[in-house]
Amino acid sequence: METLTVELGARSYPILIGDGLIRKIGEHVAPLLKRPRTMIVTDAHVADHYLIPLGTSLAMENISISSFVLEPGEGTKSWAGLARLTEWLIGEGVERGDHVIALGGGVIGDLVGFACSIVKRGCNFIQVPTTLLAQVDSSVGGKTAINVRAGKNLIGAFHQPAMVVIDPTTLETLPRRELGAGYAEVVKYGLIDDADFFAWCEANGAALLAGDSVARHKAIAHSVAAKARIVAADERETQDIRALLNLGHSFGHALEAETGYSDRLLHGEAVAAGMVLAHQFSAANGLCRTEDAMRVRDHLASLDLPHSLASAGVNIGGAELAAHMAHDKKVRGGKLPLILTRGIGQSFVTDKFGLDRVAAFLDGQRAA
Ligand SMILES: NC(=O)c1ccc[n+]([C@@H]2O[C@H](COP(=O)([O-])OP(=O)(O)OC[C@H]3O[C@@H](n4cnc5c(N)ncnc54)[C@H](O)[C@@H]3O)[C@@H](O)[C@H]2O)c1
Ligand SMILES: O=C(O)C(=O)C[C@@H](O)[C@H](O)[C@H](O)COP(=O)(O)O
Numbered sequence: 001m002e003t004l005t006v007e008l009g010a011r012s013y014p015i016l017i018g019d020g021l022i023r024k025i026g027e028h029v030a031p032l033l034k035r036p037r038t039m040i041v042t043d044a045h046v047a048d049h050y051l052i053p054l055g056t057s058l059a060m061e062n063i064s065i066s067s068f069v070l071e072p073g074e075g076t077k078s079w080a081g082l083a084r085l086t087e088w089l090i091g092e093g094v095e096r097g098d099h100v101i102a103l104g105g106g107v108i109g110d111l112v113g114f115a116c117s118i119v120k121r122g123c124n125f126i127q128v129p130t131t132l133l134a135q136v137d138s139s140v141g142g143k144t145a146i147n148v149r150a151g152k153n154l155i156g157a158f159h160q161p162a163m164v165v166i167d168p169t170t171l172e173t174l175p176r177r178e179l180g181a182g183y184a185e186v187v188k189y190g191l192i193d194d195a196d197f198f199a200w201c202e203a204n205g206a207a208l209l210a211g212d213s214v215a216r217h218k219a220i221a222h223s224v225a226a227k228a229r230i231v232a233a234d235e236r237e238t239q240d241i242r243a244l245l246n247l248g249h250s251f252g253h254a255l256e257a258e259t260g261y262s263d264r265l266l267h268g269e270a271v272a273a274g275m276v277l278a279h280q281f282s283a284a285n286g287l288c289r290t291e292d293a294m295r296v297r298d299h300l301a302s303l304d305l306p307h308s309l310a311s312a313g314v315n316i317g318g319a320e321l322a323a324h325m326a327h328d329k330k331v332r333g334g335k336l337p338l339i340l341t342r343g344i345g346q347s348f349v350t351d352k353f354g355l356d357r358v359a360a361f362l363d364g365q366r367a368a
């Protein structure tokens with residue numbers, strides 16, 4: 001087992017990574033608990049595979065459990081999902097000192113984290129991520145949220161987990177499409193500031209998606225270490241450091257809004273297309289070489305990930321698409337910071353470009 005730490009002073013927490021950990025989770029969770037009781041929240045797909053192994057491991061430590069199984073999919077990260085979950089937690093008699101376990105992908109992690117930030121003004125939670133996306137990104141860093149009509153993750157809180165337990169073998173039951181979506185967030189770490197890691201992705205991405213366990217372990221450990229460093233440096237996204245993790249997301253969130261936060265376009269797929277658009281927008285504005293933008297597009301396309309508006313299934317006017325971006329949480333003084341790039345692994349934040357410029361660019365991409 002490998003252990004990393006997210007260094008946040010009194011709120012620091014460990015990330016445990018190890019094959020088969022879900023079946024041994026009790027021994028790691030037991031020392032955290034103030035009373036031998038926990039509540040597990042998951043979705044129906046994950047419950048089928050992992051609720052019993054996880055529950056059994058907790059029971060072996062004499063921890064009593066109850067569980068709540070939500071409907072799978074992005075639609076659960078909603079007011080309705082939040083209402084159901086918070087009512088259930090209160091009905092279960094959750095206490096501020098308790099630790100709720102979020103067992104699942106980013107939808108469950110974001111929803112449970114947010115519920116735990118507000119129930120009784122805050123209780124603890126543990127992330128047990130079971131998708132590649134959640135193992136490399138969403139389980140770490142404490143961004144929690146639900147989606148609302150106006151946009152993605154617009155209601156939420158920063159609420160750090162008490163521990164993250166990653167069992168990479170859970171990815172063996174994950175559908176290929178979901179694995180690909182999570183892979184987009186892996187590639188993101190290369191594109192942010194690590195050209196060598198992007199080259200590693202080009203060489204190993206196909207193997208990873210075919211189930212190679214060595215490539216899978218390297219991708220998870222490398223990504224999560226990068227995320228832990230960024231979060232430790234800028235927990236609340238106030239210094240243009242954490243904002244880099246939003247590479248591809250300003251475009252991507254707009255694509256998700258247009259496709260109704262549905263399985264028409266998964267979050268990671270939207271990020272894949274969004275990262276290509278961010279590179280193409282950078283190239284179109286003379287910030288990076290066209291070849292770099294093509295390299296990003298070609299890598300994602302080679303793995304069947306969306307890499308254009310058309311392949312993301314979006315065909316609307318640039319102004320309409322850009323309008324979604326106006327709600328971005330990073331907007332300051334009416335200006336939208338975009339994560340752009342000077343080349344592979346050279347991303348940066350700028351608010352130099354207005355939405356009209358973005359809209360015109362997107363119109364061009366629609367026609368392309
Ligand atoms: N908080 C953050 O920092 C952060 C970062 C990235 C993404 N996100 C959010 O994460 C969400 C997307 O998360 P996701 O991609 O994990 O999707 P998800 O949680 O919807 O899971 C994807 C699908 O896989 C199923 N599943 C999960 N684990 C499985 C397993 N091991 N075996 C079989 N099926 C399994 C789920 O039931 C679901 O149908 C989005 O809402 C996004 O905004 C948050
Ligand atoms: O942890 C972060 O910071 C990220 O930006 C990670 C993203 O992959 C993730 O999708 C996040 O939820 C987006 O953040 P948001 O603030 O734009 O909602």
Ligand SMILES: [Zn+2]
Pocket residue numbers: 137185249267271
């Ligand atoms: Zn993301």
